[in-house]
Amino acid sequence: MSDKIKVYQKPTCSKCRMTIGRLKEQGAAFETINYYEKPLSFDELRKLVDKLGITPRDLLRKGERVYRDLKLAHRELTDDEIIQLMIENPDLIQRPIVVKGNKAVLGRPPENVDDLL
Numbered sequence: 618m619s620d621k622i623k624v625y626q627k628p629t630c631s632k633c634r635m636t637i638g639r640l641k642e643q644g645a646a647f648e649t650i651n652y653y654e655k656p657l658s659f660d661e662l663r664k665l666v667d668k669l670g671i672t673p674r675d676l677l678r679k680g681e682r683v684y685r686d687l688k689l690a691h692r693e694l695t696d697d698e699i700i701q702l703m704i705e706n707p708d709l710i711q712r713p714i715v716v717k718g719n720k721a722v723l724g725r726p727p728e729n730v731d732d733l734l
Contacts, residue, residue, distance in 0.1 A: 622647035622733060624724070625657070625665065626713040633713040636724030640715075643734050647715075652707055662700050665714055668721035673699035681708045 622645055626633035640647050657665070666673050673696045677684060683706045684690070694702070703709045713724040717733040724730055 620646070620717070622730075623716045624649045624713050625652050625710075625716070626724075627651065627653055627707075630712055632725055632727065636713045636715060636727040636730055639724075639727045639730055643731075645730075645734055652710070656707065657704060657710075659697075659700060659704060662704060662710075665716065665721060666696075666700070668716060668719060669714065669723065672696065673703070676703065676711050677709050678711055683708050 622640065624633070624637060624640070624647055626637070626649055628634075628649075628651055637647075637649065666676055669676065674694075677689060677699065679690070687702065687706075689699075689702070689709075711723050711725065715722050715724050715730050715733060720733060722729040722732055
């Protein structure tokens with residue numbers, strides 16, 4: 618199991634910045650991955666969902682305009698269809714996702730990363 622923490626994030630996101638700040642305060646070694654510049658593959662996102670222990674629908678950002686535009690609250694979609702929509706529309710992905718080895722947490726609130734330290 619790798620000890621290196623990976624933070625999947627959007628640099629302009631305040632929760633992402635707060636989570637990264639918390640990791641720095643704790644002296645944790647980590648790398649950041651901006652999934653807007655380096656889009657996630659289907660398999661990568663599927664693995665992140667599995668590590669989080671949630672469903673793809675649970676990873677959706679329900680307050681985003683694209684969520685409303687696509688009428689996702691009222692559509693019956695498979696997990697694979699939801700993952701594909703998140704790949705095509707990264708604003709739909711809850712962030713940050715913090716991974717260490719086979720475990721992941723959402724950095725909402727930032728204190729959630731303490732479970733990985």
